Each structure stands twice: as C-alpha cells, then as structure tokens.
Amino acid sequence: MDGGIAVLGQVAFWGLYSGCIYILLATGLNLIFGVMKVVNFAHGEFLMLGTYITFFFFVISGFNPYLLLFLSIPILIGAGIIVERLCFRPILGTGKLNEIFISLGLIYIFQNGVAMVFTDEWRSMKSPFADLTIGIGPIQLPLDYIIIVVITAIILVGLSVFLDRTTTGKAIRASSQNRKGAMLMGINVERMDMLTFGIGAGLAGAAGTLWAVSGQVFNPYMGSVPAIKGFAIIILGGLGSIPGAIIGGLAIGMVENFTAFFLGGSWKDAISFILLIVVLLVRPTGLFGEAGE
Amino acid sequence: MNLAQVRTPKNLLAAAILILALALPFLVGQNLYLLTVLVLMLIFIIYSSAWNFLTFSGQGSLGHAAFLGLGGYAASLATVRLGLPPLLTLVLGGLFSAFIGILIGITCVRLREWFLAMVTFGFAVIIQTLVVSQLAPVTGGWDGFAVQKIVPTTIPGYLVLEYYVVFLIAVLVLVLFYLLLRSRIGLALAAIRENETEARAAGINPVPFKLFAFGLSAFVSGIAGGLEIFHFGYITPEIFGIDLSFWPIIYSITGGLGTLAGPVIGTIVVTLLWDGLNVLGLTYGRFIIIGVLLVLIIIFLPRGLVSLPEEIGKKWGRKGK
Numbered sequence: 005m006d007g008g009i010a011v012l013g014q015v016a017f018w019g020l021y022s023g024c025i026y027i028l029l030a031t032g033l034n035l036i037f038g039v040m041k042v043v044n045f046a047h048g049e050f051l052m053l054g055t056y057i058t059f060f061f062f063v064i065s066g067f068n069p070y071l072l073l074f075l076s077i078p079i080l081i082g083a084g085i086i087v088e089r090l091c092f093r094p095i096l097g098t099g100k101l102n103e104i105f106i107s108l109g110l111i112y113i114f115q116n117g118v119a120m121v122f123t124d125e126w127r128s129m130k131s132p133f134a135d136l137t138i139g140i141g142p143i144q145l146p147l148d149y150i151i152i153v154v155i156t157a158i159i160l161v162g163l164s165v166f167l168d169r170t171t172t173g174k175a176i177r178a179s180s181q182n183r184k185g186a187m188l189m190g191i192n193v194e195r196m197d198m199l200t201f202g203i204g205a206g207l208a209g210a211a212g213t214l215w216a217v218s219g220q221v222f223n224p225y226m227g228s229v230p231a232i233k234g235f236a237i238i239i240l241g242g243l244g245s246i247p248g249a250i251i252g253g254l255a256i257g258m259v260e261n262f263t264a265f266f267l268g269g270s271w272k273d274a275i276s277f278i279l280l281i282v283v284l285l286v287r288p289t290g291l292f293g294e295a296g297e
Numbered sequence: 298m299n300l301a302q303v304r305t306p307k308n309l310l311a312a313a314i315l316i317l318a319l320a321l322p323f324l325v326g327q328n329l330y331l332l333t334v335l336v337l338m339l340i341f342i343i344y345s346s347a348w349n350f351l352t353f354s355g356q357g358s359l360g361h362a363a364f365l366g367l368g369g370y371a372a373s374l375a376t377v378r379l380g381l382p383p384l385l386t387l388v389l390g391g392l393f394s395a396f397i398g399i400l401i402g403i404t405c406v407r408l409r410e411w412f413l414a415m416v417t418f419g420f421a422v423i424i425q426t427l428v429v430s431q432l433a434p435v436t437g438g439w440d441g442f443a444v445q446k447i448v449p450t451t452i453p454g455y456l457v458l459e460y461y462v463v464f465l466i467a468v469l470v471l472v473l474f475y476l477l478l479r480s481r482i483g484l485a486l487a488a489i490r491e492n493e494t495e496a497r498a499a500g501i502n503p504v505p506f507k508l509f510a511f512g513l514s515a516f517v518s519g520i521a522g523g524l525e526i527f528h529f530g531y532i533t534p535e536i537f538g539i540d541l542s543f544w545p546i547i548y549s550i551t552g553g554l555g556t557l558a559g560p561v562i563g564t565i566v567v568t569l570l571w572d573g574l575n576v577l578g579l580t581y582g583r584f585i586i587i588g589v590l591l592v593l594i595i596i597f598l599p600r601g602l603v604s605l606p607e608e609i610g611k612k613w614g615r616k617g618k
Contacts, residue, residue, distance in 0.1 A: 236419065
C-alpha cells in the first residue's frame with residue numbers, strides 16, 4: 005500500500021514538473037493574447053529554440069545548464085521582438101485566420117532552419133545533478149525537478165512584480181485592458197506589442213532550457229504539440245487570465261501524467277484535447293472565459 | 298446564356314487547362330516519377346478544395362487530416378475485410394468521414410475561430426491515438442497494412458489509367474463546388490461568413506448550413522484520403538499527421554483563399570516548387586522557402602496568387618498616371 009502511494013506521489017510530481025513547462029508557455033501566450041489579441045501558434049518553436057540554445061552552449065562551454073537561462077531568455081526576447089515586428093504587425097487587424105496561417109509559415113521556417121543546422125535526430129543532455137534525488141517520506145524526487153519547480157515559481161513571481169510595480173509593466177497591463185484608452189494616455193501600444201511578444205517568447209525560451217535540463221529528448225519538430233496544448237490551457241483557464249493559465253497548466257500536467265500512467269503513454273497527448281473538447285461542449289467560451297473577446 | 302458570355306477569358310483559360318490536363322499523360326509518356334507527381338497533385342487538389350470549401354462558410358480547420366485519414370481507413374478496411382472494389386469503398390470512406398465530420402461540426406458550430414482551430418487540431422490527435430492504441434487490432438497500429446491499388450498493377454499503363462480516374466473525380470468535385478456556390482446554398486454560406494448575426498436577421502439559420510459545409514468538406518476529404526491510400530497501396534497512421542493537416546491550408550492560401558481556383562492553382566504551384574526544390578537537393582531548405590513564401594503571401598498578397606494579375610494591373614495603372 006505504501007508503495008502505491010509512493011508511485012502516485014511520483015506521478016503527481018511529474019505532473020507538477022510538466023505543468024511548469026505548460027505554465028511558462030501558456031503565460032506567454034496569454035500575455036501576448038491579452039495585449040495584441042493575437043494567437044501565435046508558432047509559440048512552441050520558441051520553446052524548441054530555447055532547448056537548442058541551451059544544448060549548444062552547454063556542449064561548447066560546459067557551464068551549469070541552469071545558468072544558460074540567462075542566455076536563452078534574452079536571445080528569445082530578441083527573436084520574439086523581431087518576429088512581432090516583421091510578421092505579426094503587418095497583419096494586425098486583418099482577420100483572425102491570418103495570424104494562424106502566418107504562424108504556420110513561421111513553424112516551417114524555424115523547424116527546418118534548426119533541422120538544417122542540427123539535423124532532425126532526437127537529442128538529449130544530462131544535467132550535472134541528474135543522479136541526485138531527495139527523499140520526502142516514501143517518495144524519491146529528482147533534484148532537477150525540484151529546481152525546475154522553484155525556478156518556474158521565481159520567474160512567475162518576477163513577472164508579476166514586473167507587471168504590477170514597474171511603469172512599463174503597468175503600460176502593458178493598460179494596453180491589454182483597453183488598447184484605445186492606453187493609446188490616449190500616451191502609451192506607445194505598438195512598442196508594448198513588441199515588448200509583450202518578446203516577453204512571451206522569453207518565457208518560452210526559459211521553458212525550453214528547463215525542458216532540456218530535465219533530460220527530456222527534443223528535436224526540431226518537438227515544439228508544435230506543447231504550444232497547442234499551451235493554447236488549450238488558456239482556453240480552459242480563460243483568455244487573458246494569468247492565474248487561469250497557472251491553474252490550467254497544473255491541471256493539464258497532472259491529468260496527462262495520470263492518464264499516461266493508467267491508460268498508457270500513447271494517450272498523453274490526446275487527453276488534453278479530449279478535456280478541451282468536453283469543456284468547450286459545455287462552455288463554448290472556456291471555463292473562466294468571458295462572453296466577449 | 299449566349300456565346301459572348303461563355304467566351305470570357307476566364308472560361309477560355311479554364312478550358313485550356315482542362316485540355317492540357319487531359320493531354321498531359323501523353324506528353325509525360327512513360328516517365329513514372331512525373332506521372333506519380335501528377336496523380337498526387339490531383340489528389341491534393343481535391344483535398345485542398347474540400348478544405349477551402351469549409352472556409353466559404355466562415356469556418357476553418359487545423360486538423361483536416363482527421364477526415365483524410367478516416368476516409369482512407371474506412372475505404373481500405375472495407376476493401377481488405379469485405380472484398381469490395383476500391384471505387385465503391387471510396388464513396389463509403391467519404392460517407393463515413395462525412396458522418397464523423399457532422400458530429401464534430403455539431404460541437405463546433407458554436408465556436409469562434411481559435412477555438413474551432415483547436416478542436417479540429419485536437420480531434421486529429423485523438424483519432425490518431427485511437428487508431429494506434431485501442432483500435433490497433435483492426436488497424437494494424439503504427440505498422441498499418443497493405444491495400445490493393447485503385448487500378449490493378451497488372452494492367453499495362455495502370456498509372457495513366459489511374460491519372461484519368463483521379464482527374465475525373467477532381468473535375469466532378471470542382472463542378473459540384475462551383476454549382477453549389479452559385480446556388481442559394483452558396484449565397485447563404487456567404488451571408489453567414491460575412492456576418493452571422495445579420496444572416497440570422499435575414500432569416501437564415503446558420504446551423505444546418507455550417508453542418509452541411511462541414512459534412513461535405515469531410516466527405517470530399519475522405520474521398521481524397523481513399524484515393525491517396527489506393528494510390529500508394531499502403532496505409533499507416535501517418536495519414537493523420539500534422540503535416541497533412543497543414544498542406545491544404547498552405548495550398549489554399551498560396552492560391553487564394555475563398556476562391557474556387559485558389560486551391561487548384563496553389564496546389565499546382567506549390568507542388569511543382571516543392572518537387573523542383575527536391576530535385577535540387579534542398580531537403581530542409583524547401584520547407585523554409587515554402588514558409589517564407591507563405592508569410593510573404595499573407596502580408597503582401599492576402600488574396601493569393603489568383604489576385605496577382607489584378608494587383609499587377611493596379612500597379613501598372615498607377616504608374617501610367
């Protein structure tokens with residue numbers, strides 16, 4: 005019996021860990037959606053870029069991979085700003101389907117650009133703490149997973165302080181609440197668009213580093229499904245609501261890992277979409293979504 | 298309708314393309330590679346036209362491979378297990394696909410763009426999971442199973458015959474869509490697409506029309522799926538892949554969204570570009586080129602290649618002044 009509880013605890017902790025990756029993706033998507041009302045389906049490609057940046061610099065420098073967060077986040081912020089300026093700004097307000105279509109083009113460009121450099125084989129890397137575990141009661145937790153949960157929490161707290169306390173953060177929130185009003189108050193909303201897109205991409209880059217550090221395998225095509233799940237999460241949690249993204253991310257992480265445990269690994273991806281379809285059947289605007297935009 | 302109306306440049310162009318398409322196998326001769334490219338091109342014209350038909354009703358799908366695959370599996374299972382001829386099971390596959398399509402449509406009619414995109418994408422993932430796990434005893438799981446070809450390979454020049462069979466079906470599908478869009482149904486779909494609330498006010502109930510568009514799109518996609526499987530002679534769950542959901546979107550946007558000719562032109566141009574780049578040895582590079590092309594077209598030519606002559610005309614006219 006004791007063993008059973010230990011296994012369930014282990015599965016729950018895996019859920020918490022994979023939830024962290026989803027939370028970072030979903031929070032970024034949600035910020036971008038809040039300000040620009042745009043859905044970037046190529047968001048997972050930022051995650052993928054994050055894993056490869058971490059992998060590349062880990063191999064050539066041998067630094068502690070957690071330190072590489074300070075590299076992957078800024079690079080991805082830059083990439084996000086460039087993508088916003090070149091691809092999303094010209095189509096802003098031209099129709100909701102265009103942004104989905106332009107993301108498809110970006111997905112092809114990023115995936116195969118990386119595949120050209122690194123080939124498309126599956127890769128993985130080993131964290132320096134890979135063999136360390138910490139025992140809590142009957143459960144043995146890998147140290148890496150604990151660090152990842154803590155780092156995610158730090159990033160989220162940092163983000164919320166930034167949004168609540170700084171002038172720029174307040175300007176982002178204002179643009180998200182009322183674009184026209186923000187414009188009238190002298191906020192350069194287009195700059196906020198760029199910045200928000202950059203922050204969203206940076207969060208995805210952080211998720212990418214954490215993904216690589218945890219020893220999960222990755223290849224250039226790995227990003228699409230986590231990103232679309234991230235979008236499923238913000239539909240579940242309500243478009244534009246950050247606490248909703250956190251709760252939704254944790255819920256999907258848990259549900260996935262328990263389903264994989266009970267039904268077999270092949271159901272891991274399908275279950276989050278089954279959940280999404282069931283929720284949308286009952287509430288077409290999502291669990292906490294509002295009736296309007 | 299008098300002759301002057303029939304002889305518009307558009308119709309003449311269509312007739313020329315039709316005659317060229319009929320004569321192509323003779324021009325290509327015995328080059329099996331080119332014939333295969335042409336057959337696949339026709340199958341994808343059918344498939345992207347089906348995807349594009351859905352957009353006429355203001356709906357969109359990111360997971361149309363689900364219907365391609367459902368049609369393919371239903372048709373090939375009926376052929377292998379029941380011994381029915383492929384031409385009959387093609388229709389059965391289409392009907393099965395349409396049935397599931399309407400069920401999905403019922404959940405989707407109330408949803409907005411992104412939500413619809415998510416549900417259709419998720420549905421393709423769910424179906425693929427079912428096929429490789431719980432349904433594996435019937436479907437052969439990831440390994441798939443072999444099926445006969447649409448025209449038995451024992452007949453000499455079977456690929457040419459196959460070309461004409463697929464060509465006939467493609468023409469029938471396009472004519473069907475053409476007639477539908479000119480009918481009252483087409484008008485109702487346009488009204489719903491432009492403004493659903495106003496369409497309701499005009500006395501159009503959007504639900505049956507949206508379901509009809511979903512069902513017909515799934516039916517034709519299912520037929521395209523069956524054709525693809527009977528062309529390759531083998532089916533695997535890869536038919537539900539994300540790539541196969543994205544191709545019809547890329548073809549339709551490149552050619553011109555919401556036009557009948559768009560998916561046809563888009564499929565031809567992108568397929569030729571694709572295979573041409575492959576010959577040049579650009580395995581990954583061609584994806585990047587297609588991606589860049591897609592982004593450029595959305596930003597600078599939002600109505601696709603179909604509108605290119607018109608846009609060029611505009612530019613020239615402006616310069617003339």
